[in-house]
Amino acid sequence: MSDDTGHVISYQVLRRGTAVRAADGTQIGTVRKVLEAKREHIFDGIVIDTKQGRRFVDAPEVERIFERAVVLTIDAAEAASLPEPPSRMAERLRMSTTARRAQRFGRSMRDRWDQR
Numbered sequence: 404m405s406d407d408t409g410h411v412i413s414y415q416v417l418r419r420g421t422a423v424r425a426a427d428g429t430q431i432g433t434v435r436k437v438l439e440a441k442r443e444h445i446f447d448g449i450v451i452d453t454k455q456g457r458r459f460v461d462a463p464e465v466e467r468i469f470e471r472a473v474v475l476t477i478d479a480a481e482a483a484s485l486p487e488p489p490s491r492m493a494e495r496l497r498m499s500t501t502a503r504r505a506q507r508f509g510r511s512m513r514d515r516w517d518q519r
Contacts, residue, residue, distance in 0.1 A: 410470055424473065434473060436450040
């Protein structure tokens with residue numbers, strides 16, 4: 404990479420708004436959020452802002468993280484087909500059991516009924 408990208412840095416200090424470039428050098432967006440598996444301290448990927456909206460870039464698709472740019476292993480055409488980032492609430496609901504969901508829903512409905 405050229406000198407305008409700066410030094411290689413850790414994902415833990417990557418700033419929001421940093422440019423994201425495809426392997427062919429075209430800028431496809433900016434960093435919105437860095438995702439990590441907190442318990443294992445492992446880089447999971449980044450969420451980027453593009454013209455088409457927010458997109459999720461998985462960790463293996465990130466080649467290098469520099470001070471002023473993130474370089475991907477995919478080209479701009481592949482980057483256009485990146486998936487949307489996962490929803491936290493949808494993930495929590497998917498991971499919870501049906502019984503727990505029903506209990507939470509019932510409890511919240513009872514509380515609302517009692518407060519009227």
